[in-house]
Amino acid sequence: MKRRKFLLSIATGVPAVAASPFHLKAAAPGKGFKVAAGEGRIHGHIRLKGVNANILDLKISGKDTAGGLAIFEQISQSPNRGTPLHIHSTQDEVFYVLEGEYYFQVGEEKYKLRTGDSIFLPRNIPHAWTQVSQKGKMTVTVQPAGKLEEFFVALASLTKELTPTEMTQIFAAHDMRIVGPPLAVD
Template sequence: METIESFKVKAGASRFGKHYKMKAVTLNILDIKISSKDTANALAVFEQTGLTPNGGPPLHTHPDQDEWFYVIEGDYIFQVGKKKYHIKSGDTIFLPRNIPHAFIQLSEKGKVIVAYLPAGRMEAFFEVTDKWESTPSKEEIYRVFESHNMKIVGPPLKAGSV
């Protein structure tokens, strides 16, 4: 791997100055803290601010990536395979590749650090969702997940079912 210079990303800032807004699936703001470009695609780290109480992504898999979350603020339920975990501020959860997973944000606002190992196409995925101006069709959501090496395998978690 090519050696790069060290860098600092200030609080509230994004690595390249772009705040991605994930729209339609949930409303989240994502700031790149460590880019795939910084790590030869070995790692990508985002700070995600969740603005959708009782919202979260559909049950999905990452066939080639592990994922980990550290909760800074808020309360969540994560489903990983058949297991469910209540995760709150200060907790960490690891999601192994190929295991179906989803989460639901229980609190009004949430904030997590999420890392993808390897980085894969997650930055490109958030670039696409940032451009959505209205709620895409279910087919479009499936297509965008699949074109970024993820597969939807079930619906989002529901507040009453967790």
């Protein structure tokens, strides 16, 4: 009787899990790889324009993980600058401070982060950050990868300062929504 109950639970459970939106995607086919310190995968150094003048090195691409996640190392060169308050509707972000000091807002809460601190920014919650120190470095993990890699590449290719309307449009084209100004340091 126990075997029959087990088989019945498997027969009904597997289709339910398969239909669930929370199932894991298969990893992208291929081999493991190493990305050396100071290097960026696929794009080399992504030199941002527009929001700030930081440099991003892609360490793990969404293309490597079938869209599961992307990891960047950000070299921060923009004291007192950061992102506008914005929302990712389909992505969570994790920042880990390797060096320097940053000020973050997540929802209504504000946090000062220093070397060794990390912060979780859940999807659908407005958030922003500003670099406080003269220099800094963070890792940024995005899950799922979404269009953030393409967003950074688009910012790096800018040839002029964007108007607020144009910046709103570039965020929207990459599944993000600006909902407020950049975060001022208190």
